[in-house]
Amino acid sequence: MATIEDYDERPPGAPRTTFIQRHSALTRLTHWINVLCLSLLLMSGLQIFNAHPALYWGQYGADADPSWLSIEAVEEGDGFRGILRVGSLTVTTTGILGISGAGDDAAQRGFPSWSTIPSYQDLATGRRWHFFFAWLFVINGLVYTLHGVATGHFRRDLAPSAEEMSPRHLKQEIADHARLRFPKGEKARHYNVLQKLVYLAVIFVLLPLMLATGLTMSPGIDAGYPFLLDVFGGRQSARSIHFICAWSIVLFVILHVSMVILSGLWNNLRSMITGRYAIEIAGDDK
CATH class of the missing domain: 1.20.950.20 (Transmembrane di-heme cytochromes, Chain C)
Known part of the structure; x- marks a missing residue:
């Protein structure tokens, strides 16, 4: 240089x-x-x-193999809660992962729409x-x-x-x-x-x-x-x-x-x- x-x-x-x-x-x-x-x-x-x-190890995934990572929306009371699962660890991620938005605008999705x-x-x-x-x-x-x-x-x-x-x-x-x-x-x-x-x-x-x-x-x-x-x-x-x-x-x-x-x-x-x-x-x- x-x-x-x-x-x-x-x-x-x-x-x-x-x-x-x-x-x-x-x-x-x-x-x-x-x-x-x-x-x-x-x-x-x-x-x-x-x-x-959700992510898996192996060939088939879904019902054949348990996921090692997933982003989910689980029902809770009158609504849903967003969670991130990594192995046995579960973290609430409502508003960011699993559930995006709030109230009537809330939607079930892995990663939010802006990303x-x-x-x-x-x-x-x-x-x-x-x-x-x-x-x-x-x-x-x-x-x-x-x-x-x-x-x-x-x-x-x-x-x-x-x-x-x-x-x-x-x-x-x-x-x-x-x-x-x-x-x-x-x-x-x-x-x-x-x-x-x-x-x-x-x-x-x-x-x-x-x-x-x-x-x-x-x-x-x-x-x-x-x-x-x-x-x-x-x-x-x-x-x-x-x-x-x-x-x-x-x-x-x-x-x-x-x-x-x-x-x-x-x-x-x-x-x-x-x-x-x-x-x-x-x-x-x-």
């Missing part, structure tokens, strides 16, 4: 601020397409989940939205991956070194992040080892697993590639893994956005829009 501009003059030896080109144009473009795709995939996925708001596309219950439309943006997401990911391999981006920017993977270095990085101590100066030119490991896990583990389990839920794909059902232990198991991966990505996004805000919102946002990222370096550095 080369320096492209120095913009202030200070006395010799004083720290100075300089801009570096942190993200290529293609990286920035694919990043914002990912933001669009992931948002609409989540919302349309919740619409699909609402058609049967789904479309807002009303429509499984067919939800599937069309989900499939369209799923394939756009896959194509966008392939473009990013091929670009990363061709330009050496993965090897140069994302592959952790042996020194970075040492227990001592990892422990220090974790401690610095826990104290909200972010890299400064020359260290800010590069991703830290925790960023590298998390990005690699998302790109090469979570997202491929999401794609594979999504395909396994398709009867047409299963007919052509029946081994997928054996790999994931059945269609219902694939649905559960897909759900877990989706919320793991949501957790990653929450942590990612939090770090972006805490480490300098405008600087990070500008770098993902224009590519320009400001760092402070010692005045005698070249």
Whole structure:
């Protein structure tokens, strides 16, 4: 990442601020397409989940296997109560999950209308939205991956070194992040080892697993590639893994956005829009 501009003059030896080109144009473009795709995939996925708001392990689900997670509306007095069941744990979620709204406007649904596309219950439309943006997401990911391999981006920017993977270095990085101590100066030119490991896990583990389990839920794909059902232990198991991966990505996004805000919102946002990222370096550095 080369320096492209120095913009202030200070006395010799004083720290100075300089801009570096942190993200290529293609990286920035694919990043914002990912933001669009992931948002609409989540919302349309919740619409699909609402058609049967329960998850199972195994092949058949429903009456054949007990659910390990469900969002339900149970009758209570003159009305209903929303509950979330995870294994033996039951949590009341009226107004958010199970039952949305209040009084005459209350409706039985898994996730609330504001979180789904479309807002009303429509499984067919939800599937069309989900499939369209799923394939756009896959194509966008392939473009990013091929670009990363061709330009050496993965090897140069994302592959952790042996020194970075040492227990001592990892422990220090974790401690610095826990104290909200972010890299400064020359260290800010590069991703830290925790960023590298998390990005690699998302790109090469979570997202491929999401794609594979999504395909396994398709009867047409299963007919052509029946081994997928054996790999994931059945269609219902694939649905559960897909759900877990989706919320793991949501957790990653929450942590990612939090770090972006805490480490300098405008600087990070500008770098993902224009590519320009400001760092402070010692005045005698070249």
